[in-house]
Amino acid sequence: MTLAACLIFFFFCSAYGSRKILLIRVDRTINPATAEYIINSISKAEAEHVSALVIEMDTPGGLLEATRKIVQGILGSSVPVIVYVAPSGARAGSAGVFITLSANIAAMAPGTNIGAAHPVGAGAEDTSSVMSEKVTNDAAAFVRAIAQKRHRNVTWAERAVRRSISNSESEALKQKVIDLISPNLDSLLKGIDGKMVETSEGSIKLETADAQVEFVPMNWREKFLGTISDPNITYILMMIGVFGIMFELFNPGAILPGVVGAISLILAFYSFQTLPINYAGLALIVLAIILFIAEVKVMSHGLLAIGGIISLFLGSVMLISSPFEVASVSLSVIVTTVIVAAAFFLGIIGLGLKAQRKKSATGIEGMIGEEGAVISEIRPGTVGQVLVHGEIWKASSDEKLKAGEKVEVESFSSWILKVKPKK
Numbered sequence: 001m002t003l004a005a006c007l008i009f010f011f012f013c014s015a016y017g018s019r020k021i022l023l024i025r026v027d028r029t030i031n032p033a034t035a036e037y038i039i040n041s042i043s044k045a046e047a048e049h050v051s052a053l054v055i056e057m058d059t060p061g062g063l064l065e066a067t068r069k070i071v072q073g074i075l076g077s078s079v080p081v082i083v084y085v086a087p088s089g090a091r092a093g094s095a096g097v098f099i100t101l102s103a104n105i106a107a108m109a110p111g112t113n114i115g116a117a118h119p120v121g122a123g124a125e126d127t128s129s130v131m132s133e134k135v136t137n138d139a140a141a142f143v144r145a146i147a148q149k150r151h152r153n154v155t156w157a158e159r160a161v162r163r164s165i166s167n168s169e170s171e172a173l174k175q176k177v178i179d180l181i182s183p184n185l186d187s188l189l190k191g192i193d194g195k196m197v198e199t200s201e202g203s204i205k206l207e208t209a210d211a212q213v214e215f216v217p218m219n220w221r222e223k224f225l226g227t228i229s230d231p232n233i234t235y236i237l238m239m240i241g242v243f244g245i246m247f248e249l250f251n252p253g254a255i256l257p258g259v260v261g262a263i264s265l266i267l268a269f270y271s272f273q274t275l276p277i278n279y280a281g282l283a284l285i286v287l288a289i290i291l292f293i294a295e296v297k298v299m300s301h302g303l304l305a306i307g308g309i310i311s312l313f314l315g316s317v318m319l320i321s322s323p324f325e326v327a328s329v330s331l332s333v334i335v336t337t338v339i340v341a342a343a344f345f346l347g348i349i350g351l352g353l354k355a356q357r358k359k360s361a362t363g364i365e366g367m368i369g370e371e372g373a374v375i376s377e378i379r380p381g382t383v384g385q386v387l388v389h390g391e392i393w394k395a396s397s398d399e400k401l402k403a404g405e406k407v408e409v410e411s412f413s414s415w416i417l418k419v420k421p422k423k
Helices: 002-016 032-048 064-075 095-102 129-149 154-162 169-174 185-192 220-228 231-250 256-272 279-297 303-319 331-357
Strands: 020-026 052-057 081-085 091-093 105-108 113-115 166-168 196-199 202-205 212-215 371-376 384-388 391-396 406-413 416-421
Touching: 020 032, 032 052, 032 064, 032 220, 052 095, 052 185, 064 095, 064 129, 081 091, 081 095, 081 185, 091 095, 095 113, 095 129, 095 154, 105 169, 105 185, 113 169, 129 154, 166 169, 220 231, 220 256, 231 256, 231 279, 231 331, 279 303, 279 331, 303 331, 371 391, 371 416, 384 416
Parallel strands: 020 052, 020 212, 052 081, 081 105, 091 113, 391 416
Antiparallel strands: 113 166, 196 202, 371 384, 371 406, 384 391, 406 416
């Protein structure tokens, strides 16, 4: 009987892990990769029946659709979710406001801030006042629903969306936006121990004091998707894709540049859906490529090349429209890419076209201009024999040629070489 009780107790403890907490860190923009990381962590926490999931967050914001998925995952979690804006100097901006408000426990470290959740449209979106108002109203309704669900300051939440207000941690606590301020994770877990929170499966009493904290890093897929969602990486992938495919088109059979270019473009297109792409900027980049190609084929004395460089630079600057530095392309990356692109199109592709126009060095065409020697005398209107490339050919000439005389091949017709004296 005692053995059975011990086994049951051991099974219960191992199955529910009541003193274990999972910790994840979000220190980048909110995008599909970030959403996948958080949602997968929630699923892991539910599967392991841990006491809570802590999201340590520092974000300038991100995509509203990805934010909605994260909020849905947090509100639907059977495990308490704690959002901790940390370390000092961190922020929960824009999308971070929605995520923080949706948590069972919202906490901030000293020297942090939260707010500025007004939706910012991408460059390809309708920027009319009507559409802007629709987007803002939708975001305001969304944040109100979250604040009401978690019994937080609904008025502040709506003002954060409509007026882009932002508060420090002490102001946020005073206005009941967050639950507490904690200098570190240990003090946070001790401060919330014993509190009752509402999950999808009902009320739960938090048991977080002295709990074992396990950090859950991003897996390789989440890291990869997060990396290619970086604006600088996306921009570089797009340019590699363009270079590779153009090189393949001008030098058929190279294969590798075409394959690398196609893969890079597909990855760039994936990232485009996670970034606020300005299609006017994308159109300028396409125009730049056209101008570079035209410069190679048309003698414009460099005017088309200059226009292509200017168009590529302006398009690159305009490509990603975002008020956040972490969600825009670095100027140093743009300048470097523009220089490399100009050198590529005017140098590499120019050499490729020059090679295509070059006289063939093989086959019959390759014999034009070659030297040979007369084997049998050739008179105008008659056919003799010449030795070219170690082969004996029938030959004709407009001049009289004696045996042994040096000749040069002028043309070829009906398997008869036309030759002339070598000068």
